[in-house]
Amino acid sequence: EVQVVESGGGLVQPGGSLKLSCGVSGFTLSSSWMSWVRQAPGKGLEWVAIIKQDGSEKYYLDSVMGRFTISRDNARDSLYLQMNSLRVEDTAVYSCAKGGFYPDVWGKGTTVTVSS
């Protein structure tokens, strides 16, 4: 079965850091663009970042540029999102997805809460 599973969410204070992970199975990670998308409580979907198969291209939402870093380890079948200088408005469910254009496999997400 093709699936992606996120982990690493939690409660963090404003200004803090968190690293999310996404483990994949059922497909070859090195063959796919990968994405992180978030959904704040009661809000819409925001595409946070995408990364090309070999990591040579990365794109970020303006509001997270310079604070978040997307990376991947194809040998470990894993995608990551390092989040620094977290803000209250970063509170959301973060999901990883297989693909950078119209992802066809999505995880249920991991919850990040930024609060003092």
Next chain:
Amino acid sequence: EIVMTQSPATLSVSPGEGATLSCRASQSINSNLAWYQQKPGQALRLLIHGASTRATGIPGRFSGSGSGTEFTLTISSLQSDDFAVYYCQHYHNWPRTFGQGTKVEIK
């Protein structure tokens, strides 16, 4: 940034009836449009890409149409499993953006 606008926000439909959902882009995105279904607590499910191509395993009662700035998702003969929130999303450029969603509820 391309703004995606969906209408209506909520659609009340009786099981067995059809539903038509609309999505408008703030500028032309050619056919670079996808539709997704979301149910509470579940992952997004890709329904349509390329504005009209059904994703693998998606039933034929789901169809998409449109190009440029105006798009439609049609669900013929709604089944109980189809009541959910539907999102459109463009992939014409970066940043990818989603519409705010249309909730299809039981009438």
